[in-house]
Amino acid sequence: MNLTFKGFLRGYCRELTGQQTDNLRKLCKTVVCDQPAAAEALMIFAALQGKAEYLASFTMGTWLHPDYARVSLSLALYGNVEAWLQSDDAPERYKKVWNAYQAKKNEPARTRRINALMRDKICETMRQKGLTTYRICKDLDLNLGNVYAYLGKGDVSKVSCDTARRIMEYSASL
Structure with a gap:
């Protein structure tokens, strides 16, 4: 099995949100209202697509915006999502998404x-x-x-x- 990080995140976001879509706007709405546990996975999924700032813009005025804006900036400076997740710069809750991927990949x-x-x-x-x-x-x-x-x-x-x-x-x- 050749599981990619992006493929893992697609399924992980769908599982955590209960939504069968890749639409960032719909997934973000679900995270803000009903499924906060999917917040980190969704941001990383968006970042892999080069849409971290785009996702952060959806969260204006919500509890997610400060975190998403900070992560979006950090990812833009770092350039590589996977390297950022393995660095000391990434918050622990974001690293857990990478660890979940590694566990699934090595299963x-x-x-x-x-x-x-x-x-x-x-x-x-x-x-x-x-x-x-x-x-x-x-x-x-x-x-x-x-x-x-x-x-x-x-x-x-x-x-x-x-x-x-x-x-x-x-x-x-x-």
């Missing part, structure tokens, strides 16, 4: 590491208890090919974390 690698750790534990338990891959698949109604690739060949992408957890709990319970 597949984290899942693979977790599956590999569970695989090691499952294989050890199987050796100790004399369990076979076939028995596990039959008892848990799992696809033999995928589980064999996971347990026998070490292909951690063949099963989900939930399935690996089911196998681990089952093998430990016998």
